[in-house]
Amino acid sequence: MAELAQELQEKKTDKELYSYQKGAIDKIFEKFDTAPDDYHLLYQLPTGGGKTVIFSEMVRQYLKHHNKKVLVMTHRVELCRQTSEMLTSFGVINKVVNSTANLDDQNDYVCFVAMVETLNNRLNDDMLDISDIGLVIIDEAHYNSFTKLFKFFEKSFILGVTATPLSSNKELPMKDNYNELITGESIENLIENEFLARAEVFQYDMGLTSLEVGSNGDYTVKSSEDLYSSPAMLDKLLQAYLKHSKDKKTLIFNNGINTSVHVYHTFRAAGLPVMHLDNTATKKQRKQILKWFKETPNAILTSVSILTTGFDEPTIDTIILNRATKSLTLYYQMIGRGSRILNNKTKFSVIDLGNNYYRFGPWGADLDWQTIFSSPKFYMERLVGDEEIEANFKHEMPEELRAEFSKSEDVYFDIKATYTDAVAMGESSKVVLERSIAHHAKICTENSEDVYDALALAKLLEGDIDQRIETYAKCISRSTYNFLSWLKDDYQKKLNSYLRQNFDDIFEEIHGYPPED
Known part of the structure; x- marks a missing residue:
């Protein structure tokens, strides 16, 4: 392992970090050097700010100065692959621990990348030696699937990274699993310094009182599909697209596969270039659809949550929220898919058909993440309810x-x-x-x-x-x-x-x- 560490120390990377990214790394390493070995630190940075770049450089620097190994955890296969590729581009030799990986050569590696469920199985089967893991990095740390693995790393420094330090489960607040939150650049600062594009929002007043809230705290798929699959709502979506986004590359988010399929048929019947994608698609189908979406200037892609993380397509001009959500994280993830800058792109459009803007405020608002992290229930209880939102609507004639x-x-x-x-x-x-x-x-x-x-x-x-x-x-x-x-x-x-x-x-x-x- 010493030879590998020496090789990493000498290897150069062609990645140039921005000043705010370097500043974040300095802050995190300062905490790493002064806090206990088993400290749990959470780092927040908006979607598009380069979280993977930051922790990849951190891994590179950590391995140069410490005689211990690193483990990076993700919650999806695609993120696992992307993370491995990014680490490799930083000169970090890593091994992906997936369901088919042969771990006989694990002693040859100082960095592992694993999906949470696969890692859980390998650890419970005692297939992976983690006795020398000094640093554990958790991508998209707001997902609670990671917490069941913390028991394996009681002597490791854990760094969670997320755009929204608010747990996906209100019963499992992040403050219970992390000692401290460090916040990065705000969305507004990233926009002002031309790292992200600005969102122009077109808000529609929607009657949503028929929606039901499920046990996870968000609107149920069934009640959402009953509402959003209706002819009136499909027509409203189509008219909103034609008014604000015609001939622009558009990504539509729905809550339910049936709704997305209805959207596909509605847009296709209108003679528009549209494809549908959900988690039932094969890898080959997904690759073909995303290739078409990338290469077609006026493409419309209707989807079901699958593209909220690990998907970067800077050519997107419009995000349509054809759904309502009570998840601040999901709200930020969906809109963030359109925020990547490209050439002369300085802004993108958001069409909100779920009263989400009224519920959470503008994307990029100056949120107090420290308060949200320390008092999540207080924040959630203050969110405006649907009846109150609709009571303030000013009805306008068609x-x-x-x-x-x-x-x-x-x-x-x-x-x-x-x-x-x-x-x-x-x-x-x-x-x-x-x-x-x-x-x-x-x-x-x-x-x-x-x-x-x-x-x-x-x-x-x-x-x-x-x-x-x-x-x-x-x-x-x-x-x-x-x-x-x-x-x-x-x-x-x-x-x-x-x-x-x-x-x-x-x-x-x-x-x-x-x-x-």
Whole structure:
């Protein structure tokens, strides 16, 4: 092993590290030199910041100065291979410990790379000698599958690296497994210094109260597929793509294979270049699809979480979140896939169809990772719920309908504010709907020549009426199906009656003269 260490010391690497990466390595080694041998340190750096580059250089330097071995753990096969290749490019001779690896020659290596499940099997079978492992590096450390292996490395220094130091399991906080967190450069700093591209977000207001939360704390695949596979949602996705991302390379994230397949067929039927990828694809199929995606300028790839880690494609122009998530980590991972810079690329688009922006704030916001690490439950409890998010939506008419009311300066009516004011004045809640009807009658009249035109426009307002009634029902805490159905019918009848009785007066008030007979 001494001969190998000497060889590493003399071998040069063509990798040039950025100043912030060198600074991170200095900080970590300082902690390594002063902390106990069994210290557990967590290092945070945004996706695209070069975590693999940093820990590869760390391994190279560690092996030059220490007569012990290094183990790097990943949670996926692809990451295992990529990590091994990166270490090799740094001059680190390493062995990948996979299910087919022959470990008879393990004494010839000073660095091992292993996937967590395979390593667990090899350790439990006593197939791998770990008595001389001084440094253990854990990539994507927020995944909890690694913690079961900590018992094997009670005398080793453990370095976990992650973009988001928030555990994937709220019951197993990272602070219980790591002594300290060191934070790296912020996303904003990396953008300002042209290491990452800036996200331009197009946010859609989505009704998500039908989604159910599973035992893992995130929305279930079934409830997500029920919602996102519906014709209305598929059409909304397609229209959002056509408006903001047509002819741009686009990566779509879904929660469920069936949804992704529906997305594929929807886009294909529209004559668009699209492929679907999920974890059931063979290695050959995956390779072919990703090659096509890389080489096709306007390619659209619809996927199911499989590309959230270990996938770097700088040519991506748009990320579409065709799903909702309660996972801050997943939110950052998905958007991060579009943040790689390339040539003149300084920004990329994000189309959010899951209220994720409202839930977590902007990607790259100045999050206090130290507080999130030390008090994860406090952070999670403060996340805004779906009902609260949707209560603050400002309903907007669809563009086609808005065109029918082009002569009206403002077609929005704030039911919630009107209700709050009415209650404050001691008025009956019924006045809210009366004032809403008067407003609808006004915009119908503004865009009509006679009462018959106004009544025809009133028929087009069904969706707008539904939205106002549903908001009103929440205000008064009455939302049974029968009550809502009756209220909507009653509203439409009263609007028609109001127009017939008051059209001439409203018209004259607006124009200063009566309508022609």
